[in-house]
Amino acid sequence: MPFANEFLTFLAALNTPDRIQTNPLREGLAARPLPEPCTVVIFGASGDLTFRKLIPALYNIAADGELPAGLTVVGFARRPKTDESFREELETAARKFSRQTVQDEVWNSFEQNIFYHQSEFGDADGFRRLAERLDQIDAERPTRGNRLFYLAVAPDQFGLILEQLKAVGLNKAKPGSWARVVVEKPFGVDLPTAEALNAEVSATFEEKDTYRIDHFLGKETAQNIMVLRFANAIFEPLWNHRYIDNVQITASEPLGVEGRGPYYESSGALRDMVQNHLLQLLCLVAMEPPTDLAADSVRDEKVKVIRSLRPLVGEDVATHVVRGQYSAGAINGKNVVGYREEDRVSPTSMTETYVAMKILIDNWRWEGVPFYVRVGKRLPKAGTEIAITFKRAPAVLFNNVIGEPSENVLVIRIQPDEGVSLRMQCKIPGPALRIEPVKMDFHYGTSFGKASPEAYERLLLDAMAGDATLFARRDEVEGAWRFIDPIEEAWHGKGPQPGLAFYPAGSWGPKEADELLAQDGHTWRRL
Amino acid sequence: MSNPSSFPTLGTGIPVAVGQIDRELKKLWEQSGTVASRASLINLAIYCEGKEAMERATQVIGKITEDHACRAILICAEPGKPESNVEAWISAHCHMSRAGAKQVCCEQITFLLEGPSRNLIPNIVFSHLDSDLPLYLWWQGEFPDPIDSQLWNWVDRLIYDSRDWTDRGRQLRLLRDSLAEAQGRIILCDLNWTRGLYFRQAISACFDNPGHLPFLDQIDEITIAHAPGYRCTAQLIVGWLASRLNWKGPEGSQNEIVFTAGNGRRATIRFVERTGAPISEARIKADGATFLFTREEGSEFLHAAFTFPDGRHIESLLPAGRDGSAELVNEELVRGGRNLVYLKAVSVVERLF
Numbered sequence: 101m102p103f104a105n106e107f108l109t110f111l112a113a114l115n116t117p118d119r120i121q122t123n124p125l126r127e128g129l130a131a132r133p134l135p136e137p138c139t140v141v142i143f144g145a146s147g148d149l150t151f152r153k154l155i156p157a158l159y160n161i162a163a164d165g166e167l168p169a170g171l172t173v174v175g176f177a178r179r180p181k182t183d184e185s186f187r188e189e190l191e192t193a194a195r196k197f198s199r200q201t202v203q204d205e206v207w208n209s210f211e212q213n214i215f216y217h218q219s220e221f222g223d224a225d226g227f228r229r230l231a232e233r234l235d236q237i238d239a240e241r242p243t244r245g246n247r248l249f250y251l252a253v254a255p256d257q258f259g260l261i262l263e264q265l266k267a268v269g270l271n272k273a274k275p276g277s278w279a280r281v282v283v284e285k286p287f288g289v290d291l292p293t294a295e296a297l298n299a300e301v302s303a304t305f306e307e308k309d310t311y312r313i314d315h316f317l318g319k320e321t322a323q324n325i326m327v328l329r330f331a332n333a334i335f336e337p338l339w340n341h342r343y344i345d346n347v348q349i350t351a352s353e354p355l356g357v358e359g360r361g362p363y364y365e366s367s368g369a370l371r372d373m374v375q376n377h378l379l380q381l382l383c384l385v386a387m388e389p390p391t392d393l394a395a396d397s398v399r400d401e402k403v404k405v406i407r408s409l410r411p412l413v414g415e416d417v418a419t420h421v422v423r424g425q426y427s428a429g430a431i432n433g434k435n436v437v438g439y440r441e442e443d444r445v446s447p448t449s450m451t452e453t454y455v456a457m458k459i460l461i462d463n464w465r466w467e468g469v470p471f472y473v474r475v476g477k478r479l480p481k482a483g484t485e486i487a488i489t490f491k492r493a494p495a496v497l498f499n500n501v502i503g504e505p506s507e508n509v510l511v512i513r514i515q516p517d518e519g520v521s522l523r524m525q526c527k528i529p530g531p532a533l534r535i536e537p538v539k540m541d542f543h544y545g546t547s548f549g550k551a552s553p554e555a556y557e558r559l560l561l562d563a564m565a566g567d568a569t570l571f572a573r574r575d576e577v578e579g580a581w582r583f584i585d586p587i588e589e590a591w592h593g594k595g596p597q598p599g600l601a602f603y604p605a606g607s608w609g610p611k612e613a614d615e616l617l618a619q620d621g622h623t624w625r626r627l
Numbered sequence: 628m629s630n631p632s633s634f635p636t637l638g639t640g641i642p643v644a645v646g647q648i649d650r651e652l653k654k655l656w657e658q659s660g661t662v663a664s665r666a667s668l669i670n671l672a673i674y675c676e677g678k679e680a681m682e683r684a685t686q687v688i689g690k691i692t693e694d695h696a697c698r699a700i701l702i703c704a705e706p707g708k709p710e711s712n713v714e715a716w717i718s719a720h721c722h723m724s725r726a727g728a729k730q731v732c733c734e735q736i737t738f739l740l741e742g743p744s745r746n747l748i749p750n751i752v753f754s755h756l757d758s759d760l761p762l763y764l765w766w767q768g769e770f771p772d773p774i775d776s777q778l779w780n781w782v783d784r785l786i787y788d789s790r791d792w793t794d795r796g797r798q799l800r801l802l803r804d805s806l807a808e809a810q811g812r813i814i815l816c817d818l819n820w821t822r823g824l825y826f827r828q829a830i831s832a833c834f835d836n837p838g839h840l841p842f843l844d845q846i847d848e849i850t851i852a853h854a855p856g857y858r859c860t861a862q863l864i865v866g867w868l869a870s871r872l873n874w875k876g877p878e879g880s881q882n883e884i885v886f887t888a889g890n891g892r893r894a895t896i897r898f899v900e901r902t903g904a905p906i907s908e909a910r911i912k913a914d915g916a917t918f919l920f921t922r923e924e925g926s927e928f929l930h931a932a933f934t935f936p937d938g939r940h941i942e943s944l945l946p947a948g949r950d951g952s953a954e955l956v957n958e959e960l961v962r963g964g965r966n967l968v969y970l971k972a973v974s975v976v977e978r979l980f
Contacts (some may be wrong), residue, residue, distance in 0.1 A: 171942045
């Protein structure tokens with residue numbers, strides 16, 4: 101039998117369906133949805149996000165050869181600039197902030213796709229000219245009429261921009277094309293503002309075309325949570341109230357407000373971190389297995405978790421939530437001022453720089469299991485992690501041994517030093533029966549030499565590919581605010597307010613946070 | 628690459644008795660204390676012949692371990708020696724981890740098999756595997772006839788370079804027999820296929836654009852320029868296109884062949900030998916459009932230029948990868964899954980091999 105026939109017989113025996121794709125050459129070359137050619141219009145093109153994140157991310161995608169041919173970037177901002185001067189500024193930024201070293205050859209090719217459009221966000225004529233320019237780009241370049249509008253601006257500008265886009269018809273795609281909008285956080289500052297914002301967005305773009313970025317979800321380790329849970333048979337049977345004692349989610353950083361006093365004064369740790377990033381992580385840990393990996397299947401399960409969060413209302417806030425603010429202390433051997441002494445921060449500020457809370461999820465799987473969440477600035481170490489503490493094994497056999505058996509703890513480190521570790525009990529070598537905890541530790545950086553792409557790279561690719569899995573849906577965002585708002589109300593409303601606890605910069609937070617766990621017989625994990 | 632002071636630098640490493648390897652490795656790690664972490668995700672066994680190949684392989688392993696933590700088992704045969712003799716060395720490849728200040732080290736165990744001792748290979752591999760980790764076998768050069776089924780059944784991925792083969796027909800037959808024996812469990816990784824990866828990706832990416840897709844059914848002519856000795860690489864690229872597009876054929880031989888598409892259109896393929904990069908050009912003409920992909924020698928980029936009948940012209944720059952053995956193996960190691968597309972491409976161009 102000729103070799104070719106043998107191989108074909110062998111192929112058939114593998115019983116793997118030969119998938120027919122739109123582009124038959126793609127088979128075997130890509131295992132992810134492909135980004136489609138388009139024009140990315142960045143509103144706020146002179147801003148920090150564009151320079152530090154978006155352009156470096158697009159450059160890295162280009163350097164990896166994943167940018168669709170003909171992809172075009174149009175920066176939209178108020179300041180007068182030429183295409184050339186805009187490109188020069190972006191090159192400087194890319195060289196400073198890119199994950200990969202910028203190579204002249206790649207940059208020179210990439211920058212040919214970048215253009216600048218000067219206009220005020222409220223200028224109808226500026227948007228009319230934008231529409232004409234995009235049509236011209238579509239005629240000259242293989243963008244297929246697809247447009248991705250990226251709102252890299254403060255939320256109070258969203259309405260203005262969306263209104264203008266709608267006025268010139270840019271919110272509607274031409275037949276066979278698409279028009280999508282990417283919205284940066286914060287998605288409102290409370291439920292009414294989030295609803296208003298979502299109403300503005302949905303009046304202009306359909307929900308399926310709306311991509312709300314939470315960059316935490318673009319991180320490799322956050323994506324690995326689902327793989328860890330659902331691709332390993334050993335974890336899922338234990339992933340419930342029968343075997344798990346508590347879950348701790350921590351996001352700590354030594355940094356202060358770093359010149360962002362006015363923003364932080366209006367935000368605080370609860371809105372800045374808990375409402376979005378940490379609740380997203382909590383959802384990934386707590387959700388049920390989705391029916392498939394389609395965006396809405398995953399997001400449906402996350403929404404179910406949010407709906408199951410036990411509301412913290414009135415006095416619950418005082419008993420379940422600790423808000424703290426750093427006072428003067430030391431970080432990395434240097435004295436630092438307290439929050440109230442920071443630039444452009446009120447000396448009587450009640451803004452929280454630290455939050456610790458106990459969250460309960462009222463569903464079958466998590467009945468009675470506390471989820472402890474803490475986030476803080478000016479803490480000793482930078483780290484974001486999820487620690488799953490299992491219930492202790494029955495101690496019948498080891499009651500009288502030296503060393504107290506402790507719990508198994510599975511830790512998922514989100515950043516830095518991404519990885520997974522598992523603490524277990526082990527006998528110390530020797531004639532006596534002594535038990536000590538040992539740690540099995542997996543580090544991404546040790547096992548995989550290749551650096552992970554930045555979160556924005558992944559998320560931009562997904563938005564271009566039409567994959568919304570890692571973006572927050574409207575009901576997720578509003579559900580999260582529905583949970584957070586009563587806490588803010590208790591802190592800042594008219595009734596008696598729970599106190600603000602102070603902690604010295606460089607410590608692990610106020611003692612009240614320790615007491616929150618102590619009342620359940622728990623302690624915070626040491627990072 | 629750097630090593631903690633207690634680790635042997637390369638060359639081949641510390642000579643050890645074959646029966647003492649595990650003990651010596653353990654000592655090696657104990658000496659390293661806390662300055663280094665041992666990392667291993669795969670067993671990478673490499674077979675080569677001759678001491679020069681052994682030195683080259685050691686350098687390549689050093690590069691591979693920077694991206695892929697593994698236990699490397701290097702087996703160097705010198706079958707021409709009259710007496711049977713086995714020698715072994717241990718060493719480590721260390722580099723700074725991305726995660727922090729600690730060094731990450733991978734072990735290398737090197738064996739030199741002199742004389743008629745090839746039958747020792749399965750035992751050598753089996754007894755030094757890092758348990759529970761997959762076994763990737765990189766066989767440099769021609770396969771022995773017959774391939775040892777005892778070894779074959781343990782291999783998860785077989786890495787080879789079909790460009791190195793002198794008799795490709797015979798080698799493919801051996802591969803076919805062994806695949807049948809392993810019941811399709813082994814994943815084949817032909818570095819010659821990997822060599823064409825970036826051209827395949829570039830060509831494919833150009834047709835991701837739905838506006839370009841109709842041209843795939845209208846291909847009249849393909850010209851592939853390759854360096855001397857890389858005709859088989861060019862043939863694999865053509866085999867890939869032909870199999871993906873369900874072309875029938877080929878007719879003709881050597882420098883010009885013809886395939887027939889399902890719509891009856893005939894595509895003429897020309898191979899042009901030219902000094903330069905292994906594959907320096909792929910030019911696809913279809914219904915008045917030209918899709919041109921070029922690569923300068925030594926360049927890490929492919930230049931893509933598309934010209935359409937309506938006068939539109941598009942250019943872009945894409946990564947071209949690197950041609951070294953370590954880079955090719957690294958490319959293979961980041962890709963999972965069965966290489967069905969490769970097997971179909973081979974089946975199309977086997978006759979040309």
